[in-house]
Amino acid sequence: MDDKSNKLLLVPILTVLFIMIGYQYICPAGSTSCRIGNGENIPLSKHPADVKQESPDPDEDGSVRFRAKFNFTRDDLERHVDFDIKGSDVIVFLHIQKTGGTTFGKHLVRNIHLEHPCDCRSGQKKCTCHRPGKAESWLFSRFSTGWSCGLHADWTELTNCVPTVMNKKQKKDAPLNRRNFYYITLLRDPVSRYLSEWKHVQRGATWKTALHKCDGRPPTSDELPACYSSEDWTGVSLEEFMICPSNLANNRQTRMLADLSLVGCYNLSSMSEERRAELLLSSAKRNLRRMAFFGLTEFQRKTQFLFERTFGLHFITAFTQINGTRAAGVTVGASTLRRIEKLNALDVQLYEYAQELFLRRVQYCHQQERQEERERRRKERRRIKEQNGSQFKGQEEDKGNAELEMETTQGGTGVTEDYSSQVVRW
Numbered sequence: 001m002d003d004k005s006n007k008l009l010l011v012p013i014l015t016v017l018f019i020m021i022g023y024q025y026i027c028p029a030g031s032t033s034c035r036i037g038n039g040e041n042i043p044l045s046k047h048p049a050d051v052k053q054e055s056p057d058p059d060e061d062g063s064v065r066f067r068a069k070f071n072f073t074r075d076d077l078e079r080h081v082d083f084d085i086k087g088s089d090v091i092v093f094l095h096i097q098k099t100g101g102t103t104f105g106k107h108l109v110r111n112i113h114l115e116h117p118c119d120c121r122s123g124q125k126k127c128t129c130h131r132p133g134k135a136e137s138w139l140f141s142r143f144s145t146g147w148s149c150g151l152h153a154d155w156t157e158l159t160n161c162v163p164t165v166m167n168k169k170q171k172k173d174a175p176l177n178r179r180n181f182y183y184i185t186l187l188r189d190p191v192s193r194y195l196s197e198w199k200h201v202q203r204g205a206t207w208k209t210a211l212h213k214c215d216g217r218p219p220t221s222d223e224l225p226a227c228y229s230s231e232d233w234t235g236v237s238l239e240e241f242m243i244c245p246s247n248l249a250n251n252r253q254t255r256m257l258a259d260l261s262l263v264g265c266y267n268l269s270s271m272s273e274e275r276r277a278e279l280l281l282s283s284a285k286r287n288l289r290r291m292a293f294f295g296l297t298e299f300q301r302k303t304q305f306l307f308e309r310t311f312g313l314h315f316i317t318a319f320t321q322i323n324g325t326r327a328a329g330v331t332v333g334a335s336t337l338r339r340i341e342k343l344n345a346l347d348v349q350l351y352e353y354a355q356e357l358f359l360r361r362v363q364y365c366h367q368q369e370r371q372e373e374r375e376r377r378r379k380e381r382r383r384i385k386e387q388n389g390s391q392f393k394g395q396e397e398d399k400g401n402a403e404l405e406m407e408t409t410q411g412g413t414g415v416t417e418d419y420s421s422q423v424v425r426w
Contacts, residue, residue, distance in 0.1 A: 150211035182292035190347035214265035
């Protein structure tokens with residue numbers, strides 16, 4: 001009886017030991033996650049901040065994991081440009097401050113694989129980016145044509161200025177070409193961009209030479225009062241930076257992408273603040289959506305992929321994601337963070353819209369690539385099948401001809417012999 005009891009007790013003990021050993025293989029010590037039956041990772045950390053936040057990446061099937069909020073059409077997602085670098089097409093880079101535009105601008109002039117690469121000489125800020133066989137630029141940017149429309153010109157300035165500037169650069173005796181202008185830009189998380197601009201201004205940056213032209217004129221001092229009275233704003237505290245009501249850092253991305261003519265330019269008395277904000281955000285979203293391309297600073301690899309897919313141009317070296325920026329080193333309290341978000345409420349909404357549109361476009365491109373690959377394989381299988389079929393048919397014809405030839409030549413007997421002689425031979 002005791003032996004039987006011991007055996008009964010041994011079974012659950014061995015079962016528990018087996019489960020514990022198996023658990024150690026599935027969830028080893030020091031692991032931050034435990035993989036359970038449905039394949040999901042369940043964080044074991046008590047603090048969500050301890051879990052590493054990663055940028056949304058495509059799954060193996062190319063789909064991107066995010067929660068859709070906006071309705072985009074196929075035309076919004078489809079972004080393929082038959083860019084004719086030998087013809088009259090021009091890429092126009094709208095460079096918004098502190099969005100990583102300097103690095104991206106250098107990629108455009110130094111890192112694209114071209115038949116006729118840009119001529120970038122040591123000691124010179126600008127590169128010569130001519131079309132193959134033509135003394136005409138295919139790129140309108142800081143590092144190719146300089147600040148021809150003003151320092152960090154916005155959408156309103158560029159769309160009115162670029163065609164005129166490009167015509168002036170053309171030879172006088174050459175007929176005016178009808179150019180296709182493809183506008184591109186970069187956006188960045190609004191809080192990070194704002195803090196980065198504050199640190200830049202704190203070090204002495206002013207952008208004083210910016211024109212801010214709208215409806216043919218720059219703003220008056222009453223329309224756009226200065227935030228400081230000295231030469232620059234060196235040493236400005238974050239508090240001082242935030243309390244200036246005319247600080248152009250506030251909602252900079254929305255303002256630079258919107259058509260300012262819709263809101264009376266910099267004349268704030270032309271309409272209510274609510275109506276102005278509504279029009280600015282709506283216009284910025286519309287222009288961003290219609291641009292040939294835009295990238296996000298936080299998604300460097302996807303930005304590279306989407307640009308290459310859009311224009312059919314390929315970079316020589318891959319983009320790198322740099323997260324150790326000056327903004328990343330700034331620590332602000334929760335109340336300050338809320339104030340920054342409130343000052344940049346339009347940019348926050350614009351970036352949310354841009355991020356989903358950007359990721360949806362990446363997803364759409366991956367889907368197209370998979371369809372193209374399936375179509376390529378299908379055509380290859382059909383070609384092989386047809387090729388094999390042709391070879392088989394040729395072999396059958398050769399075999400038939402050989403048999404016929406044997407019948408007509410064997411024993412000197414021709415095909416005209418009578419049936420009786422053939423029977424005798426068989």
